[in-house]
Amino acid sequence: MNTADLSPHLDLDTLADLAEGLLDEDQATIAGEHLAGCPQCRERSAELADVSRILAEAPMPPISAEFSARLDAAIAAEIAANPPGSHDHPELQRFSRRRRQMQLLSAAAAAVVVVGGAATIARSMHSSGSDLAKDHVPADSPPSTGQGKGKGPKPMAVPAPADPKSGTDYRDSTLAAQIKTVLAAHKLAPQDLTDQTQACVSSVTKGVRPQLVDVARYNGTPATIIVLPGQGSAHDVWITGGNCSILKHTTISG
Amino acid sequence: MAFVSGSKTQPIPDKELLARHVAGDPGAFSELVQRHRDRMWAVALRTLGDPEDASDALQDAFLSAYRAAERFRGDAAVTTWLHRIVVNACLDRLRRRAIRPVVSMGDDATFDAVAPKTPDPTVAHELSLDVTAALQRIPYEQRAALILVDMMGYAVDEAAAVLQVPPGTIKSRCARGRARLLPLLGHLRNRPAGGNVESTEEGGGIPT
Numbered sequence: 001m002n003t004a005d006l007s008p009h010l011d012l013d014t015l016a017d018l019a020e021g022l023l024d025e026d027q028a029t030i031a032g033e034h035l036a037g038c039p040q041c042r043e044r045s046a047e048l049a050d051v052s053r054i055l056a057e058a059p060m061p062p063i064s065a066e067f068s069a070r071l072d073a074a075i076a077a078e079i080a081a082n083p084p085g086s087h088d089h090p091e092l093q094r095f096s097r098r099r100r101q102m103q104l105l106s107a108a109a110a111a112v113v114v115v116g117g118a119a120t121i122a123r124s125m126h127s128s129g130s131d132l133a134k135d136h137v138p139a140d141s142p143p144s145t146g147q148g149k150g151k152g153p154k155p156m157a158v159p160a161p162a163d164p165k166s167g168t169d170y171r172d173s174t175l176a177a178q179i180k181t182v183l184a185a186h187k188l189a190p191q192d193l194t195d196q197t198q199a200c201v202s203s204v205t206k207g208v209r210p211q212l213v214d215v216a217r218y219n220g221t222p223a224t225i226i227v228l229p230g231q232g233s234a235h236d237v238w239i240t241g242g243n244c245s246i247l248k249h250t251t252i253s254g
Numbered sequence: 255m256a257f258v259s260g261s262k263t264q265p266i267p268d269k270e271l272l273a274r275h276v277a278g279d280p281g282a283f284s285e286l287v288q289r290h291r292d293r294m295w296a297v298a299l300r301t302l303g304d305p306e307d308a309s310d311a312l313q314d315a316f317l318s319a320y321r322a323a324e325r326f327r328g329d330a331a332v333t334t335w336l337h338r339i340v341v342n343a344c345l346d347r348l349r350r351r352a353i354r355p356v357v358s359m360g361d362d363a364t365f366d367a368v369a370p371k372t373p374d375p376t377v378a379h380e381l382s383l384d385v386t387a388a389l390q391r392i393p394y395e396q397r398a399a400l401i402l403v404d405m406m407g408y409a410v411d412e413a414a415a416v417l418q419v420p421p422g423t424i425k426s427r428c429a430r431g432r433a434r435l436l437p438l439l440g441h442l443r444n445r446p447a448g449g450n451v452e453s454t455e456e457g458g459g460i461p462t
Contacts, residue, residue: 012433020429022422044436051432054439055404058385063295067309071291074313075284078320085278245280 076203080246169217176252200244268332301344303390315343337416388438396431
């Protein structure tokens with residue numbers, strides 16, 4: 001076949017369109033005839049097919065641990081600032097409320113370990129101070145229940161350090177007064193926390209030094225109360241439950 | 255037909271997770287994020303070519319999805335919807351980048367920016383870098399179509415649903431994108447370099 005010598009070579013766009021079936025009948029016929037007689041264009045057509053192969057074989061770029069943690073924190077903060085479920089679907093809401101209760105139960109189980117193992121979990125927010133947020137503990141880090149296993153003294157044998165927990169059971173109706181009382185009485189340095197709780201606190205504080213972190217109770221269930229400086233003398237209050245779920249976010253005046 | 259084949263092994267379907275999120279389940283949305291972020295990250299990084307921008311875009315996208323969840327109608331797959339949000343967030347970044355002049359980066363700097371922080375880049379990783387860098391030199395529309403169809407393996411119809419253009423447009427963008435990429439990926443091809451390949455097709459597709 002000599003047609004190849006007579007007609008101009010097919011450009012890449014035409015070859016790519018041909019492969020994708022985008023040429024109309026006449027164009028496709030002409031291009032096909034040219035290809036049949038032109039090894040060079042056939043070679044380029046094969047190279048075009050290779051482009052798809054190269055793209056398909058490119059490995060998935062890994063997501064960095066740093067960004068992963070940042071994303072978790074951003075979403076936790078969004079959940080806190082704008083809790084889901086302020087809308088319809090009563091059926092689902094009932095379901096999720098039940099689920100939340102179960103999460104709280106599991107948090108209660110973890111809290112027992114926290115108290116007993118307080119001495120073995122040496123990392124305190126107090127000592128890490130304002131560097132807290134830079135710790136980048138992923139929010140999904142495993143719970144601390146197995147942490148003391150085989151290491152350090154047996155939890156129950158060691159008296160807990162001066163326990164800064166207020167023991168308060170915060171209630172909605174008296175929340176502001178309770179927080180002010182605790183703030184005034186304890187001047188609480190953030191206490192020893194499990195990694196899990198600390199990650200949760202970090203996702204809320206986002207680098208702001210908390211005025212109070214109280215692992216206590218809220219409406220009768222285990223909860224962590226986090227107080228950040230608010231506008232003026234106000235306080236920005238976050239209450240988290242199990243799985244770092246945000247139970248409440250509110251502002252109280254100073 | 256399913257957008258993500260892995261969803262079969264997941265106990266809770268995406269749509270139900272999203273419904274639970276809308277209904278107030280505080281853990282449902284995070285589960286969706288865990289499930290899809292690797293693929294969404296791949297789309298964002300390949301679209302933008304810069305890890306910093308891709309991080310910002312992906313974070314924006316997930317937060318948008320969080321807030322827009324109630325408006326999800328359920329007639330598309332959740333992944334289609336998520337991809338659309340990610341793609342839009344990337345487009346947003348590109349536009350912003352076009353507005354604020356960036357300190358111009360030479361090719362080496364571009365490669366450094368996309369380079370992994372780990373000290374031991376494998377050959378496979380270098381391949382990925384070259385592909386990502388080459389993608390940045392073709393028009394955005396073609397890049398987005400190729401990422402979904404050729405790289406992520408979605409059907410033309412699915413990519414059309416994500417990008418909200420007709421399937422024929424996706425095909426056309428893919429074809430033209432491949433034609434533009436060919437000279438840029440020349441060094442990656444296994445076949446012996448064709449001596450007669452003209453480089454008239456010199457990219458020209460810096461995103462606008």
